[in-house]
Amino acid sequence: MSQHRHPGAPGRAGAVPALPDLPEATVARLPEYLRALHNLAETGHETISSEGLANAAGVNSAKLRKDLSHLGSYGTRGVGYDVGLLIDQIEYVLGLTQRRAVALVGVGNLGHALAGYDGFVSRGFRIAALLDADPARVGEEINGMTVQHVDELPRVAAEESIAIGVIATPATAAQAVADQLVAVGVTSILNFAPCVLSVPDGVDVRKVDLAIELQILSFHEHRKASLTALPTTGGSALTALPGGLAVTESQEAIGT
Amino acid sequence: MSQHRHPGAPGRAGAVPALPDLPEATVARLPEYLRALHNLAETGHETISSEGLANAAGVNSAKLRKDLSHLGSYGTRGVGYDVGLLIDQIEYVLGLTQRRAVALVGVGNLGHALAGYDGFVSRGFRIAALLDADPARVGEEINGMTVQHVDELPRVAAEESIAIGVIATPATAAQAVADQLVAVGVTSILNFAPCVLSVPDGVDVRKVDLAIELQILSFHEHRKASLTALPTTGGSALTALPGGLAVTESQEAIGT
DNA sequence: AGGCGCTTGTGAAGACGTGCACAAATCGCG
DNA sequence: CGCGATTTGTGCACGTCTTCACAAGCGCCT
Incomplete structure (x- = not known):
């Protein structure tokens, strides 16, 4: 490094080259x-x-x-x-020069898998804590880590510098967990629970909903099926599409 | 149903109302x-x-x-x-009036969790088969279903009408699995493996990469940190955020 | 019946993202 | 040393998505 020259940017090589704001x-x-x-x-x-x-x-x-x-x-x-x-x-x-510490809350079905997912570790992250609200799960060992009670979060956050919180709880618990995460200073949350979280400004939330992905695919399946149902002529076709219901619009003419 | 009237659309309620092409x-x-x-x-x-x-x-x-x-x-x-x-x-x-059958390939860490994820079942889908290439996993019972060898796919697809394939294998196996899925007529794939799949036209692929989600969050963490590093003191304030956290919204005015 | 408040549906404008097509820059070779 | 082959970086035009703002429609109350 330090060999390359930046077109418009001044020297200052080695120093933090001020993040451009990317789309x-x-x-x-x-x-x-x-x-x-x-x-x-x-x-x-x-x-x-x-x-x-x-x-x-x-x-x-x-x-x-x-x-x-x-x-x-x-x-x-x-x-x-x-x-x-x-x-x-x-x-x-992407800020991956330091290995960021992640706290995973909710060690149920999905959380268990996430705790063992090596993609996190191999791509720049470190699972710093496993937490769950269920006392029956506290103490369980997963992948060399011990599950702690979610109320330990403040202590954990004080020991480790938690950058990102991952929520893998049921939807009913997610908002409360999010509040707790925000309270200990977490400003980025990855939410696997199927619900919307409300968080203060300055906190980023990304949501992953596995069922939604399937439903989007389902739509495309449905659409493809309704297209291939169109016979060549397109005249009668009572089975699928009756007359000019809805948006016929622009003479689609999908011959095939 | 059949009670509602469509502004421009004729009666014919009950019949399939031609899918408008949505954005x-x-x-x-x-x-x-x-x-x-x-x-x-x-x-x-x-x-x-x-x-x-x-x-x-x-x-x-x-x-x-x-x-x-x-x-x-x-x-x-x-x-x-x-x-x-x-x-x-x-x-x-969304095509959810019929419960669509899903084949899940790869019953490792993540696949195991997906097999038990009730969100699929409760939101319109039915896991019709669990498949894996590892003979050691074949026969294992998960959530009331038995893992079959991936080579059984043609038979399974013949019995059940598989609409969607879910790939939860390691990246190295994903393309081969995708090919097999396409070969038995699957036209929608949800891919959890961190790799790009190439499929013929007409096949839809959606990708979910858990590490990528974290990396996107990491970018925002990084950016936020580089912004809060600018203000007056710049050094301390590790415990929490100094400035106005809450919902200031309009007048944000951080640093530059 | 008529007026009033509320809510939808949508035109228009602006922001954002994409893809083409080409000038500028670099390398390798004769 | 100059030339051609190659590939980047980007101006521009186009399409998509978002947001605003408001007319049209509906129900309720008087």
Whole structure:
């Protein structure tokens, strides 16, 4: 490092290069690029073109170049990107240079799996505590860690610097847990409970709802089925679509 | 049902009302509305205003109204939406009127939890098969179902009409599993493995990567930290946030 | 019946994200 | 040293999504 020059940016190399404010859509893709880059590094690639990296990450190459350009990118025209350098850059931007401590609350069905998920550990995080409200679960050992009661949260937060809280409780408990997390200073929450959390400004919440993902797929299944049900002529077709119900709009004409 | 009238649409109630093609962003939110509506129904609400439903679903009310208007919505001005009717509408559009069969491949750490996740069952799906490539896992019983070898997939698909495949294998196995799923006619895949899948046209893939969610949160942590590092003191204040935390909203004015 | 307050549905404007297409930059080679 | 092959970075146009603001519609009360 310190070799590269930043187009518009002043020297100050080595110092914290002030985070550019990236578009959210870009931020959401950077982790995918990072994963692809790690794969490439393991298979011996030292440089990669935008086309190659885009393929590996499952996106369009123009989009990838624009994304990377937002972080004052370090590519070489005619050559491509230096894999190692790009990994460092993205890890820096994502704040992964320090291994962040995660507190996982709710060690039920899903929480149990998350506690053992090695993807967290291998991609920059450290599970610092397992917590649960159920006294029957306290003391249980999972993956070398002991489950503590959720009321221990203040003590745990004081010992470790908890950056991120993960909620894997039933929906009924989630809001209370979120409040407790916020109370001990957690400002980022990953919520697996199927409910909306209300948190003060300045606290980020991301939600993952497994059933919702399936329901979105279900919609597309439904749509595909209703399309293939259309016979070639499209004239009668009483079985599926009666007359001009709803939005016929623009003469779709899906021949096939 | 069959009581409601559609503004521009003719009677023919009861028949399948041709799916309007919804914006993707809308589709992604419908499941959230549905969940909120079920909550409301359980707590005895018969009607709900767009404002109320928007709050329950964690979105802005204008957005909600526009979303619902896309499916030829059934609200009453001055009153709101009929909860039961709206539930039926959304479930129909999402294709949840039939309980769709899901095949889950990969019964490791995460797959095990998914197999036991009751959110799938309670929100319109049925886990029709558990499959794994590891002979040591075949025969294991999870939640009343027996794990079968993944090579049984063609037979299983012939018996049950598998609509959706869920991949919870390691990344190295995911592409092969996806190919097998596609081969038996699955056209929707939910992928938990951290890799991109390539599938033929007409097959939908959604990806859920738990580590990526954390990394996105990590970025925001990093950014917040680099902002709060700017103010006057800059050094201390580890315990909590110095400035005005709560809901200041408008006048945020952090640093620059 | 008529007026009033409330709520939906939607046009229009603006913000945001995407993809094309090409100039600028770099490398390798003769 | 200059030229061609290659690949990045980006201006621009387009499409999608969000948000505002308000007319139209509905029920209730007098």
